[in-house]
Each structure stands twice: as C-alpha cells, then as structure tokens.
Amino acid sequence: MSNLLEILKDLDWSPLYISIKTAIVATIISFAIGIHLAKKATFYGDKRKAFVDGILSLPIVLPPTVAGFILLIIFSKRRPLGSFLFEKFDISVVQTWLGCILAATIISLPLMYQNARAAFEQVDKNIIYSARTLGMSERKIFYRVLVPAARPGLVAGIILCFARAMGEYGATSMVAGNIPGRTGTISQTIGMVISDGNYLKAGIWVVIVLLISFVIIFGVNIFSNKAK
C-alpha cells in the first residue's frame, strides 16, 4: 500500500495531459475534415466517393504500424517532403508532438467519417432539396439543417473518434516515439513500464485508462439513447 502511495506521489502525470491534448486536437481536425468528406460523399453525388471511401476506410483495417510506417516515410527529414517542411517552415513531424497529433488523426479520422456518413445518410434528402428550392445557400443548409439533423450520430462519432485518438499506440510509437514529457502518451507509457517490469505503475495507468473508457462508453450510450 505504501508502495502504491509512493508511486502515486512521484507519478509523472505528463502522459495523461499529452494523451488528452493529442486526442482533443486530433478530434477537432478529424471532425472538421470528416464531416465535410462525409457530406460530399452523401449529398453531392461525388464521383470520387468510392475512392475517398476506400482511402478513409483503410486505417480501420490496417495495423496502425502500417500507417505509422507510411507517415514515417513521408515525413522523415531524410525524405523530400519532410526535409522541405523542416527547411522552409521549421516544421518537424517525426519525434515531436505534431507527430502524435498526425498519427492520432490519421487513425481516428475514419471513425469520424464513417459515423458522420451514417448520420447524414439518415437525414431525408428531400429536406436538403426543399431547402435548396427555398433559396438557402449550401453553407446555410449544411450548418443550420444538415448538421443539427445529424447531431446524435455526429456526437457519437466525436466520442468514438476521441477514444480512438486517446488510445492510439502503433502509429504514434513509430512516428512520434516515446519521449517522456513530449510525446509519451498513456498507451506508450504502459507499454514502456511493463517492459521495465513495473507492473504496479502500469496498473495505475491501466485503471486511469479504464476510467476514461468507461466515461466515454457511458457518454456514447446516453447519446445513442437520446437519438432514439
């Protein structure tokens, strides 16, 4: 017991903050991109739909390490894009918090996109059509009609997206690494302390993750009940 308290007293909480910060930013980016892609796919008969759909569904079926590998190849400073970003804009992705965000976004975006698409598809198309014939601009239709009508599904998407971003491990460890205080997320910390044999410390983080997950699932249930 005293052992536990001691560990808690000395615990570096940075993984929690880094994970939450990363998940929030990744969720915001995924939301902004996801709903617009979903809108295009559902309501605007875009011919690129199948292509976009395929690309966006890939991260769901691929191991995250594959996504990590691809990101590493693209953004490594030894590669054209990576070195261009670094030299021209002083932006580096690999081994930085930016890498955490990028990895989490790539992995969580499909969840947002899929949920948003399902939510938009449930909205009666006639509502959109009638809004058009009543002179409403596409922008106004999107923000005032479509998004509110799809709200329950979108909220569920946000929560799942956040949860996925929070738990991201594979791609993050490859792109951002596990630098304590900078890129060390909870998932990576658990992996690290277990490999050090510190099961008690790993257990503390596991409990924290369980608590967060429970709150998230609880939230999803509340919203999906509301949607009914």
Add this chain to the structure above:
Amino acid sequence: MTIKVSLKSKLDNFSLNINFEGNSKRIGILGESGAGKSMLLKYLAGIYKPDSGTIYLDDDCLLDTDKKINVRPQERNIAYMFQNYALFPTMTVRNNIEIIVKGSKQEKKEKADYLLKKFHIEEIADKKPPELSGGQQQRVALARVLAYEPKLILLDEPFSAIDQLLKERLQIELEAMISDYDGTVIMVSHSREELYKFSEELIVISKGEVIDSGKTKEVFKIPGVSRSARLIGINNIMPVNIEEDGKISIPEWGIKLDCEKLLPKDRLKKIKYIGIRDEDLVPVYGEIDSDEHCIEISNVNIYESIRDRKVFFSIKNKKKKSSDFGNYSFIMKNKIDGDSIYGAVPKKLKIDIDKLIFFDK
C-alpha cells in the same frame, strides 16, 4: 406567367419525353404512380438535371442544355413542396419559416408572425415538426413556401400523407390559403378528384409522355385520347369499326350502335375508340320492347362502397380472356329497402348513346 417545358431524359424504366406550355395560374399534372410526375417537378425545380431540354418561365431561361444554361435551384425562384413536406426537423415551426424569409431579424419576425396567423398555426409556433399532425405539417410547409415568395410553387402529391377523412377539408383549405398567391402553382397527383377541384389547366402524363392537355373541365368532359380517358376514370374504352351503313360496331361487345345523328359524317369516319362512363350504362330489369343498344353481362365481380357498388363484368357469350375478372364496369347506386340495401345485379345493360365519348386515337 407562361411556363414552357421541353425535356428528355432516360430513367430507369422508361424515357421521359415531356413538352408542354402552361398559361394558367393553377396547373394540374395527372398521371399514374411512376409516370414520371415527381421527376418532372424535380427537373423544374433544378434538383435534378435532365439529359437534354429547355425550361422557360416567361422569358427567363432556367435550363437550356444546348446553351449549357442550368440555373441553380436557389436562383430559380421555384419552391418545391414535397409529399412528406420535408420540414426542418430540428427547428421550431417559427424558425422553419423565419430561416426562409430574406431581410433583417425584425423583418423575419414580422413576416413569420403574419404567416403563422394567416395559416392558424400560432399555437404550434414553438413545436417541432415531428410533434405535428399531417395536416399541421402541411400548413407549416405551405407557410414556409409562401415565406419565400416564389414565382412558381410545385406541390407534389400534397394530400398523400393526409388521413382520408381530412382530405376533402384540407383540399378546400389549401385552395383558400393560396387564393391570394399571385404566382403559378403546379400540382402533381394521381388523384383525378384532387386535380379536378384544383386546376384550371390539366396535363395528363403516362409513361413519361404528355398524352393529353387542356382546360381541366374540358379534359374531364371530353378527353382527347383514349389513354387519358382511362386516367380520368372512364373504364369502358373499346376499339370500334365504322360499318358501311354508318353504324359503329364494337367487336369486343358484339354490338352495333346507331350514332348517325350524333356525329357529322366526316368525323364519324375517323373514330377509332369509344368510351362509356360507368354511370352511362343503365341497368335493365325485366322485359323491354327492344334490345337495341343493350348488352348481356356475365362474370360479375362487385366492389362495394358505402353509397354505391361498382360492378365489373364481361360480355356474355364472349370467350373469357385469361383473367376471369371483368374488364368493364358500371355503377349501381345502393337502394335502401328494409334491411337490405342492395338491388339485384341486372343481366342486361342499356348504353346511353347520347353520352358516348368518341376518340380519334
């Protein structure tokens, strides 16, 4: 306002090929389900684009595929009222109207107040569409359409979501509510009753083509072609031959009619079909002096309703066709006689030849 339409488009099951010109303020489009009526409205509103064609409102070109003109729905000034009314589900009734009104906040509010009052929907102003009845939704949808002040309103089967009992009342209401609307209204329906009451001008569509058009009352009285006659409710339509003695023979019924007095000779020669309304076949009971213009019926099936019975029949002595359901029909008014409200089904019918309808095609 004149609306001029010429459209061609290939759909899943058939090709749409529609040409018409309408000048009235209330235009009806009649056609069976799947005739392409809703599609036509969607082309007019700009929701979909046909393969080729033109749409003109007076001199405004809304669509000309040759000239690559296709005005966006937002700029056509044509409001579409959908079958299910398509109200914005997350907004209150008031917001559904206000969001359409152009102008300042104050102007939006004033216009909404005016329309809420006019359509007697003030009490439900703060409710959301899913809480409303079909009739209330229809009023809100109409108020919303009028809030936009369009040049042309398209009504797509406006009564299909309404209870049978309320339909007639709502039809009268709808006409009253748009009576002071100065623009043109096009209403699409498969119900001849709805359009008979509503429209000044009628366009009859079948399988993607206009088969008849004209002033509504005239189309109903004397449909131009046999195909549209069926749509406006004339069930007995037969091909005919003109005999050398000037009589009209109906091979399907094995009967000859003496119609020389009814038609000039040159018109008589062109007749291809004849139509008889259900109510113009008069039941014959007992013995009569002459069998002229009488038919014997068999294979009777009765469709009962409260006020009358529609009797489907075949002609006696004619070989039955594959379907054993009679192809022709007449109406019997129900007579209340003691406990029984039914008169016997007659064996013979007499054709009221003064009321025949003649078709050249």
